[in-house]
Amino acid sequence: MKKNLCILLLIVGALIGCSTGQHVARQQHQKSIVVLYENDVHGQIDGYPKLAGLRDAISQSDTAWTAVVSCGDYLSGGVACSLRKGEYIVTLMNSVGYDAVTLGNHEYDFGMPRLMELLPGLNTPAVCVNLYDYQGTEPLMAPYVIRQYGSQRVAFVGVSTPESMDAEAYSFFDDKGRQLYDLHTKETYQMVQQAADKARKEGADYVIVLAHLGELESETGVDSYGLAAATRGIDAVLDGHTHHAYARTDIANLDGKKIPVSSTGTQFANFGKLVIKDGKVYTTLVPAAENTYTSEKVAATLADVKAQIHEQTSRRLCKSDFELTINDASGKRLVRSGETNLGDLVTDAYRKAVQAEIGLTNGGGLRNSIKAGVITYGDVLNTLPFENYVIKMEATGQQIMTMLEKCTAQLPNEEGNFPHVSGMRFTVHSKSHRVTDVEVLDPSDNSYKPLDLQRRYTIGTIDYTLKGGMMNNCPQLPVTAQLYAECVADYLSTFANGMVDAAYARSQGRITFVED
Incomplete structure (x- = not known):
């Protein structure tokens, strides 16, 4: 109770204490606006009652209008999603109850028809400026939505990473390689600017971008820092994709004005909080451990969902x-840049299931660790x-x-297609980006x-390998198709x-790294 009170007092203090800005004369007697934001939840469903609880507590304090938004990657990534x-x-x-959401790359995981x-x-608009039918002239989603909070109007503009065109290529191209949808890589910044300008003309007092781009430089040339720098008239960029948590990074826009960019991390590690008060925009993060507010309504919905999940996954x-x-020994994610025991086990399962010479999977597809103890089918689905x-090619x-x-060319940076292997070993030269000593x-x-x-x-391997940029255009051999989670579940049942065999207690040295 004391912790809750402290959090609420800090929030209320922020609402009262924000300095004035360009809208002071008109807004000095108005309530503030608090926008709670999340990104990359990836099936961590326990956070939803807490998010709603924090929103409700702020609303009940009667110091601010409140909103809840998402910066993408909510539909996929865990057992509750799959x-x-x-x-x-x-x-x-x-x-x-969300006010707006945008699309992350993992919203495309189940295919475009399922997304549609x-x-x-979903009882709120999904906004996205850059998702189009291929050669279409209008976006498939509304580029923005304007919400009214008291006498103030806030536009939420959405934008989705063009990296999806590669990572989730199966949703953008048909089986014959013909393009069906486009994310307009080269025009992304321009499209966001056009949406912001149009929203201003329609009376928006503030423009908040809900981005799923990531702050790191990308091969597409599109990232959240670049977006802030290449535009004007935007008050904040709330971001997702890289799973990095940062309360605020100020980026100078085209007019030299500093624009806050913020991201919460992943899986409700933090709750983002954007405050609008007297023309000033302020972003901060509330660590999950410090927020013990809970919505009873959402908690009841969660309990019902969990009961249904348990019934399906308790085997x-x-x-x-x-x-x-x-992860590595320190708990940092390793699976996209190095070998892990999970990658070894999964690729062994694929290789043996179809009686192939080599097993292969991408590190980005291994979503979560499986803890020691009893392993259920739900644990495998979570991973x-x-x-x-599973296919044979x-x-x-x-x-x-x-x-x-x-x-492996991106090392030491993470790569979603980092290869985990079975029945094969090789050496990676991290600095010269060479691969040698490949043996089968x-x-x-x-x-x-x-x-x-x-x-x-x-x-x-899995069908993603043929569609996601690892080994395109290789012939697939006829085998009985099996869901990859079922394949690994079957393998775990054979020990x-x-x-689980003690040989999997640690990674088995299939990949050697050399610093040269």
Whole structure:
């Protein structure tokens, strides 16, 4: 109770204490506006009652108008997302009551048709300036929505990362490679500017961008810092995508005015809070541990959703004495830049399921660690939440080498397509970005032999590999399709005495890193 009171007093203090700005004369007797924001929730559904509870507490203090918005990646990434393909998340977000949301790259995970089925059921607009039918002239979503708070009007403009055109290519192209949708990489900043200008003309007093771009420089040339610098007339950029948490970074816009850019991290690690008071915009983060407010209404919805999830996921598979992890020893995410025991196990499962020579998967597809103890089907779904299927494909040694070089070229930076392998080992030269000593396991004598660039190899992997930029245009061999979570669940069920083999206690040295 004392912690709650302290949080509320800090918020109220901020509302009262914000300095004046360009709208002072007109607004000095008005209540402030507090916009709570989140990004990259990825199925961490326990945060929704707390988000709504914080909003309700501020509203009840009668010091501010309140709003709740999302900067994307809410429909996919955990067991609650994968079951019913986002439907549970829509139910929870409707219970919270959002003012606006935008689209993250993982909103496209279940395919564009499924996204178009889900969004009409969401009781708030999904805004996005740059999602178009290919060669279409109008965006598929409203570029912005204007909300009224007292006598003040706030426009929320949405923008989605063009990286989705590569990472979620299967949603933007058909099976024959024909483009169906476009995110207009080169025009993204211009489209945001046009939406902001139009919203101002329609009477918006403030323009807040809900971005899912990330602050890091991208191969697309589109990021949130760049957006703030390339535009004018925008009051703040709330961002997602990189999972980094920062309360405020000021970026000078085209007029030299400093614009706050902010992001909450991921999975409700923080609750973002933007305050508008007398023309001044202020952003900060409330750590999840410091917010113990809870909405009873949303908590009841959550309990019902969890009961349905438990009924579908409680099947026991095995036990483990150790965590199957996506992280390094310090707890920092490793799976997109290095080998982990989880990647070893998953690729073993794929290789053995289709009796291939090599197993392969992308690190970005391994979403969560599996804790030590009893492992259930729900734990596997939490790690492998997408609708991917295990396939068997063929590739030449040269194609495999090209893939390894391409998918490790970003090191030491993270790469969603970082390759985890089975039945193969290789060395990465981190500075020169070379891959050497590639060897493939020969089952006839259980020894490793050098990769033959001319030979064709069979690979057990997931269909994303053929669609997501790792190994496009390789022939797929006929096998019975199996959901990748089911494949790994079956593999976990095969261990002797129901215990995960001790060989998986740590990564097995399939990838060696050399600093040269």
